[in-house]
Amino acid sequence: MSKLMRGVSRKEFLKLGGAGLAGAALLGVAGCGGGAQGNKKVVRYFTGTSETTALERVAQEIQVDRFEKQYPKYDMQREAIPPDDVRTVIKTRLQSDNPPDVFSYDTGPGFGGVLADAGLLYPLEKAYKQKGWDIYEWAKQRATYNGKVYGVPDQVEEIVVYYNKDLFDKLGFNEPKTVDELRKIADEFKGRGKIPLAFGDKEQWEAGHLFSMGVSNVLGRKGMDDIFYGNGRWDTPEVTKTINLLFRDFVKGGYYPNGANAINYNDANTLFYSGKAAMLPTGTWLVSEIVQTVRDFEVGFFPFPSIDGSGISPPAGVGTGLFVAADAKDKEGAITFIDYLLQDDTARLVMEKFNTIPAHPVDTRGLKVPGLFKQVLTDLSQSSQDRDFGYNIDVLTPQNFNEVMYSGFQDVINGNRSAREQAHALQAAWAKAKKAGHVLTQG
Amino acid sequence: MRGTTSTRTRPKGGTAQTPVPRRKRGFLGRALDLPALHRQQRYNAIFFILPGLLVYLAFMVYPFLDTIYLSFTNWNGVADTKHWVGLANYARMFGDGTVLKAFWNNVIWVVIGTISPVIIGLLLALLLWSGVRGSLLFRTIYFLPFILPLVVVGIVWQWIYHPLFGVLNKALNAVGLKGLARGWLGDPHTALYAVLAAAIWATFGFVVVVLLAALQNVDMSLVEAAMIDGANWFQRARHIVIPQIAPVLTMVTTITLIGGFSVFDIVFVMTGGGPGHSSEVLATYTYKTAFQQNEAGYGSALSMLITALSFVSAVVFVRLRERQR
Numbered sequence: 079m080s081k082l083m084r085g086v087s088r089k090e091f092l093k094l095g096g097a098g099l100a101g102a103a104l105l106g107v108a109g110c111g112g113g114a115q116g117n118k119k120v121v122r123y124f125t126g127t128s129e130t131t132a133l134e135r136v137a138q139e140i141q142v143d144r145f146e147k148q149y150p151k152y153d154m155q156r157e158a159i160p161p162d163d164v165r166t167v168i169k170t171r172l173q174s175d176n177p178p179d180v181f182s183y184d185t186g187p188g189f190g191g192v193l194a195d196a197g198l199l200y201p202l203e204k205a206y207k208q209k210g211w212d213i214y215e216w217a218k219q220r221a222t223y224n225g226k227v228y229g230v231p232d233q234v235e236e237i238v239v240y241y242n243k244d245l246f247d248k249l250g251f252n253e254p255k256t257v258d259e260l261r262k263i264a265d266e267f268k269g270r271g272k273i274p275l276a277f278g279d280k281e282q283w284e285a286g287h288l289f290s291m292g293v294s295n296v297l298g299r300k301g302m303d304d305i306f307y308g309n310g311r312w313d314t315p316e317v318t319k320t321i322n323l324l325f326r327d328f329v330k331g332g333y334y335p336n337g338a339n340a341i342n343y344n345d346a347n348t349l350f351y352s353g354k355a356a357m358l359p360t361g362t363w364l365v366s367e368i369v370q371t372v373r374d375f376e377v378g379f380f381p382f383p384s385i386d387g388s389g390i391s392p393p394a395g396v397g398t399g400l401f402v403a404a405d406a407k408d409k410e411g412a413i414t415f416i417d418y419l420l421q422d423d424t425a426r427l428v429m430e431k432f433n434t435i436p437a438h439p440v441d442t443r444g445l446k447v448p449g450l451f452k453q454v455l456t457d458l459s460q461s462s463q464d465r466d467f468g469y470n471i472d473v474l475t476p477q478n479f480n481e482v483m484y485s486g487f488q489d490v491i492n493g494n495r496s497a498r499e500q501a502h503a504l505q506a507a508w509a510k511a512k513k514a515g516h517v518l519t520q521g
Numbered sequence: 522m523r524g525t526t527s528t529r530t531r532p533k534g535g536t537a538q539t540p541v542p543r544r545k546r547g548f549l550g551r552a553l554d555l556p557a558l559h560r561q562q563r564y565n566a567i568f569f570i571l572p573g574l575l576v577y578l579a580f581m582v583y584p585f586l587d588t589i590y591l592s593f594t595n596w597n598g599v600a601d602t603k604h605w606v607g608l609a610n611y612a613r614m615f616g617d618g619t620v621l622k623a624f625w626n627n628v629i630w631v632v633i634g635t636i637s638p639v640i641i642g643l644l645l646a647l648l649l650w651s652g653v654r655g656s657l658l659f660r661t662i663y664f665l666p667f668i669l670p671l672v673v674v675g676i677v678w679q680w681i682y683h684p685l686f687g688v689l690n691k692a693l694n695a696v697g698l699k700g701l702a703r704g705w706l707g708d709p710h711t712a713l714y715a716v717l718a719a720a721i722w723a724t725f726g727f728v729v730v731v732l733l734a735a736l737q738n739v740d741m742s743l744v745e746a747a748m749i750d751g752a753n754w755f756q757r758a759r760h761i762v763i764p765q766i767a768p769v770l771t772m773v774t775t776i777t778l779i780g781g782f783s784v785f786d787i788v789f790v791m792t793g794g795g796p797g798h799s800s801e802v803l804a805t806y807t808y809k810t811a812f813q814q815n816e817a818g819y820g821s822a823l824s825m826l827i828t829a830l831s832f833v834s835a836v837v838f839v840r841l842r843e844r845q846r
Contacts, residue, residue, distance in 0.1 A: 166812055169599045192815055196599035280707070282795060337684030337704015339796040345685070477814040489797035492709050 118153040121411035124171065124178035126161030126398075128432070129367045134158065136431045144427075145418050152411050162281075165189070172198040177403040180412035185220040185229055185399040187518055188476035193401070194223040200402040201226045205413045211420055217437040220396045220474075229399035230416050231437040233363070236394040236458055237287050237470055239382055240350065240358040240368065244375035245272070253380035255390075257323065260383050264333045267356045274333040276355035278341030279491060282484035285325065286472040288359055289487065290393040291382035292320040294468020298389050302469050305508070306518050312504035322497035323385060325490040339488050361470070362454045363397065366433040369448045377450055381457075391468035394458060396437055475508075476516040482507040585828075591821035598817035610822035620823070623794075623801045626713055630802060631781030631834065633714075637721045639774050642728025647758055649729070650736040660733060663726040671723060675790030678719035682706050706792050709799035716791045716800055720784070728773050735769035736762070771842045775835050782831040803827050 123141065128134040142154045157178070159167070164183060171177055172193065183190055193199050205211070206227060213231060221229030241253070245267070254260040264274035279285045294302060296316045304310030328334060335341055335349060343360075350358035351371045358364075359382070368377055381392035400419070402412040418424055425440045433451040435458060442455060472480050482503050489495035495503075511517050592610055594603040614620045645663060649656045666674065681689050684704035693702045705715040739762055747757045763770065785804035788794060794801035794809070804827060811820025 173599070188815075192597065192599060196597070197601065198599060280793075280795075282793070335685060337707040340682070340684050340704035340707025345683075349685070481809065481814055485795060485797050488795050489709075492707075492796050492799075494709055494797055494799070 117151075119151055119408055119411050120153045120155055121180065121408055121415055122176075122178040123154060123156045123415065124164070124168070124181040125156065125158050126164050126182060127158040129364070130370060132370065133366060133432060140424065140427060140431065141419075144424075145415060148418060149414060152414070154415070169193070169196075169198075172403050172405070176407075177405050179406035179408050180400055180402050180415055182232070182398050183229075183401055184473055185231055185396050186473045186475065187223065187516055188480065189473075190221055190229050190399060190401060191223045191516075194226070194228045198404050199228040200404045200406060200409055200412075201228055202230065202402060202413075203227050205402075205416070209413070209417045209420075211417070211438070213438050217396045221399045221401075229401045230420070231396040231399040232419065233397040234394065234435040234437050234458060235397045235470065236362045236392050236454065236467070237291055237360065237382075238362065238379040238392060238454075238457075239275075239291075240360065240364075240377055240379045242350070242353065242356050242375050243378045245353070245356050246378075253378070254383045256384045257386070261331070263356075264328075264331065268332050273335050273349055273355035274357060275328070276346040276349040276358045277334040277338055278343060278346035279339050279488060280342040280345075282488060283472060283480075284343055284346070284360075285487035285491070286480065286483050287361065287393070287470065288324050289321070289483065290469060290471045291359065292324050292385060293317055293471070294391040294393045295382060296320050296385050296388045297468075298391050299466035299468060302391075306469070306474060312508055313498075313501040317504070318497045318501040320385065321487075321490060321500050325487055325500075326493075326497060329491050339491055362458075363434065365448075365451050365454055366431075369433065369450060379450070379453065379457075389466065391466045392457075393470040394467040395470050395473060397473070474518055476511045476514075478516070479504070479507040479511050588821045588824055591818055592825050594818045594821075595816075596818045596821075597815040598811060598820075599815065603818070606818065610819045613819060614822060614826065619798050619801060619806055620803070620826075622798050623803045623806045626800065626802050627782055627784070627830070629713060630717060630720075630784055631778060633717055634720055634724075634781050634784070635774060635777045637717075638725040638728050638777055639770070641721070641725040642773070643732055643763075643770070645725070645729045646732035646736060647762065649733055651754075660730060663729045665726065666723045667726040667730075669723065671720075671787045672790050674719055674723045675716075675787045678715075678722075679706065679791055682715055706800075707796050709796050712792050712796060712800040716788055719791065720787050723787070724777065728777075731769060731773050732766060735766040739765045767842070771839065774842075775838055778838055779831045779835050782827055782834065803830075 125137075125141075128137050137158070138156065142156050145154050146152060164181075168181065168183060171181075183193070190199070203226060206213075211230060214234075217231040217234065218227060221227060221231055246252070246263075249263075249266060251263050251266075254263055267274045277284065277288065293316075296319070297305070297310075301310060301316075305312065329338070335346070335355070341349075346355075347358065347360070347364070347367070349355040351368075353375065381390050384390055400416050402409055402416075406412050419428070420436075420438060422440060425436045425438070426442075426445060428434060428436065429440065429442070429451075430446055433447060433454075435455065447455075472483065475483070486495060486500045486503050490497060490500050508517070591603070593605060593607060595606045595609075596603040645659075649659055653659065669677075681687050682705035684690060684702075684707065687705075689705065690702035693699065703711065705711050743761050743765075744757055747761045752760070783804055784802055785808065788800060788802050788805050789808065792800040794805040798806075803823060807820050807823040807827065810823060811817045
């Protein structure tokens, strides 16, 4: 009979337990070896994956290889997961014993703001001063919570309507300036068997972007500021009219693909890339993918046109930002990495490779970028005297509001909720967020 | 001869034995009427039970108790502070229209999602058991969807239902039923049922295989006797076969029933609870509330609701079943 079968004496039991504990302790020591590998200091960077695998490779080159080459004392460990998943895991990652040193995350009060309130972010005011980071003041405000700067906005975005220039030229259409003109164009395309606007709302945030374009136009920058920072309301006739236009009239008019609520963002983009759809409402973050994917026709873009004589205020603002974890093992390394990304030569490289716009002044002379991206740069560089930019709403609003916005617009599209009901629901969610202190503060 | 461990009759012609003292039984031993254990055996028992018990305590009991505690707080999921709010989260549930909608969807899921795979599985198992040719092949084919992760099932069925490229709409168009073609997952009237169909497809194979195994133990002499008495196929199944596999049928039904209240993955992948909240179930709403809207306290209360519903429904079903027997 084997010893184990015979039984385990108390002494043996204690021995086994002791050996187990010692083993676990050794493993723990080995696993928690701190932030140094050899002579190099480890910097952990946590971010969302890029749109395409080609861009992901470029990200690895710029954010890891080039950084390590310039700063040989650091070992950059970049971890990228699908962007939507970052929102789910970031809280637990920051609360773990091994948090990322630096990470990319949404800057709004419902995102970075929540982390700052929980004491999970390291304030960057000192770093801003020491390194002389020249982030646009309005962008810096997006990463400022309770009067302290916690993040470095890294990308400026605009939401526009891309269009198939070849198709437009073939039918003799110009970029529409009013919704009536847009309707005429859409009707014509529909009659010719094309999908006028490649809009899918399966992930729900897509409707938030469409709404941002419409409501920014009808309310203008001032009206939007009044809601965000003053006593403006969402349940006004202007907002209701916009919801009705975008999510009832356009649906009834057949301007979107059938079953838009069941079509995801990538499928909607594919409809445009394949020439099945004439226009694509989305953000300038897609420029790089469009340039890489679309080979058969030329692509242009226009801001969403005027609604019943309103102004045109395309939503623009900060996308994500870079944050340093409060419990980062190497805060200096994290700040060095952010500083590296903000350097002029790195920023130019990022612009050329990713076709994204940094949130700080960059010398754009001699940049080798595609025509579509040049157009975006020109559009965004227009001074506020020429045009007021609106807001991409969901990055500025708390999650309870976004939830009502997202699920509510799906209901409006389906006809389960009226535009008026949705406007009231938005206002109720906004009032709740305001009462809880979860909304933006100015200055 | 009667005897106890403490008082023994002296064997004839033998020497007197030292009385063996009665071993004390511990609380559990007394409660469960277990025999007293030798010290060595006790260490053995502890040695084998402890690892599993620690894992169970760490990953089941502690999180469960912690969730109960969190459900009485307004914790946002990240802050250090957790304010006690008493029953406020539970009271809020009753006024939350989305909870009622999700609960109703769960009821639909439990009813259709439990009955359908069990009936389909039972019928197919009986057919295969009756000696259909290629029984092994069919059994394998039926079981295949069950080994796929539900996330994969969800993605595959998303493509089948796709409003523009999906085979379902194309098939409907091809047979002249264009009017029925739609965005199955984007239409509030069909979204939940479309997901349910995918879930049933993924589940019934499990029921077939388990019931087929149970059918191997059916007493054939009773079946043959029923045949001689003139019972038809349905009568034999109803009165002879099903009663004999009733325990397994109960087990399978209970598993699918409990799963009905905690269903999450396939709904989350296919519709995310949308459009609007038309396919929202309690688990998807709990996830959104706790992890996306930073209301971990309320989310914990919702998860307690799911636990209570699963537990109560399973107990009620098993009791009813036992009473019938």
